[in-house]
Amino acid sequence: MTGELDLLAELLKHSPALIVAIPLLGAFLTPLIGKINDKIRNGFAVFIVALTSFFAFLLANDILSNGSIRTYVFGGGSALTDGGFAVRILFEIDGMNAFMAIIASILALAGVIYSWSFMKENTGLDKYYTLILLMIAGMFGMILTGDMFNFFVFLEITSIAACALIAFRTNQGKAVDAGFKYIVISAIGALFILFAIAILYSQYNALNMAVLAREIQLTFLDKIALALLITGLAMKAGIVPMHMWLPDAYGRAPASVTLLLVGATQASLYGALRMTSTLYGKNIVGVIKHADFNLFSQVVFDITLNGVLGFIVILLAILTIFIGVLMALKETNFKRMIAFAAVAEIGYIILAIGSAFLAVSSIDSVTSSAVLSQPGYMALKGGIFHILNDALDIGLLFLVAGAIYYTTKETSLNKLGGLARNMKYTTIFFLIGLLAVAGMPPLNGFASKILIYESTYQVNPILSIIAILCSILLLAAFVKVFHSAFLGPKQEKFDNVKEAPKSMLVAMGILACIIIFIGLFPEYVLNNIVTPAADALVNFGNYIHAVDSNYVISLIGGF
Amino acid sequence: MSGMSRIVKTVTNITFPLVLIYGLYVIAHGHLTPGGGFQGGAVVASGLAMILVAYGSVWTMGKINEKHLSALESVGALGFIGLAFLGLIFGTWFFNNYLVGDEFLFGEIGKGLANINTAGVIPLMNFAVGLKVIAGLFAIVLVMAYATRLKEGK
């Protein structure tokens, strides 16, 4: 019995490295195994992703139930050398990392199972599975790392693999064009991030996120670095005005690739959250400009960093929601419409995060955490919860669109119709996805959206009204799609359309079951999975303490 | 793409071994002098690209099978990841340098200035990365030359 527990503890200790290393090993073994047999290669890829998901769930279970932070130094040794320099690359996993790891592993598992039969008619599948495993390794590396330059390297690995996968159908010119647009914007964003990392390194001689969080002050160069970091990561996350690549890339890629692209976009959003809340956490209420002028009396106020950030983020969020919903209403291509809905959902996440930024009032120097008002904390929890729900809902919708493309080879909504008789299960899955995206109870979209509505109402009632309106418009758009694609009279050319193959149904079933589970038990998910993540983002002192044990925080945490 | 004149081919015959030796030297001494896996691999790949330009893509593609290049690249990458996993098994951490201080393969410490026999796992990883870079960069150049030849042939 102790032998088993020891093995489990050993695996848990090494799991951060194994989560990234096992997909890499699988990616390099796949061309050699693919020479033997095709089915063995597909099964091997699913096995590798299942093993990675097992380790990710093991790690997440440990982190979320204990509330502790794990670090893993590559190559052994301690995190800080004798002089206090952090020279080794380390992975640092707290509640937010564990939360994102759960999302990434669910998406990866569904994507690989789906592509077993979705990609059956394509050639060059050796390279496809290699690229999928590389992209999964890159996503997990981006999520788990605690080192800035390591984050940049994994970001580039994910972008390059994703671009090659978007342009996978090289016989279609528009897919290759979408891949080209994606890589141009990705490369520029990543180079901005590298520039910011170089500025931060030159000032503080450290690449480690925890050491940087300890040292950063708000000098002029640091503000430039923050602006570059946020711009670069916003380019990768598809926030207006840098969203041009998103409809093309999501709409023209194979459906399983789009699922993983959603994961990569969420990982970039996580990166932006980590940079602003933990890296600049000490200075989040730092004064940028102290203004006083005489209007009718002496008016003195401070322009703080969180005020500027919150204002800009909320402005961009409103623009994103508007543009996403309005463009989704007029689209007639199935996948492009869901892509615009994805843009709008990212706008909802950022709306909640921006409200949380505005609600930070001070820094508690005893516990080294930010002090939020109660609506701000609710907004933060709603935003983080919505990351999970958005990935699941939009992912399910994309898988349904892929299934329809696989069976009917049609992408335009004008030419589809009456498919509900032939494809019963797919219709049910689409109905679940539709209700979840629009925020209907008892599905998961309702739980996170009501948190966002309630908390943004406290900031400004107009924001809440806009959010509810656009949610209703999104529901209208999707009901139109449902009616035109699934209901309606039967068309002759779809007479012998069969149901989608089993592995695609299994993948869609996994996502649908998790959506229903979260919808029925939102309290459980909120208390056990989302609240530790929100706490981890707010308490940046714990993050620093895990690397530098001399950093003094008191043992009273929280609010 | 057809080859170039006889003078160019003769000069390439003489200079390619020099480039190859220089590239392998840069890979092998990566832990002592500037260089290492990627730099040396890029030098050797430049030499191979020189052969591609001098002799023409038709001749080169007849001599080298692209599947062998792909297999070689996979072997190089597997060597790198395998050494990292061996660090997990023999040392106690992933990527651990378990050959240092061992006197086994590359394990000596000190004992002179230009001692190649040092730094443990790092020269082995340099060889693996160098092999992968040679195969990878040459495959890129070869496939691009082949693609342009197809376009002209149409």
Next chain:
Amino acid sequence: MIYQIPYIAVVALILIGLYAIIFRRNLIKMVIGITLIESGVNLFLITLAFRKESTAPIYHGTGSRLMSLPVPHALTLTSIVIGVAVTALMLTLVIHIYKHYKTLDARKIGMEGDEE
């Protein structure tokens, strides 16, 4: 003043690269623009490592001198490798686009309707 020239060169390279990406229509010129931005960022990384009157950070046993920082050299090397991969990928995509559309004008490609 002479120690500020590399920083001016970095800003100039990045601005020229951004200009090439935004305002030029030929796809190859866009690729060259990205290469220019990347060269600018690499130059920035190496310039940060320099200290006055320092040599390369290699031990050669003849007494110790001031050495420049070795970490940015490693970061630059990784960045160059990533740049090679991105450039190779972009050029391969340009070959495919040319084979399909017979033109390299960025405004004329990808325009086939998605609605069909």
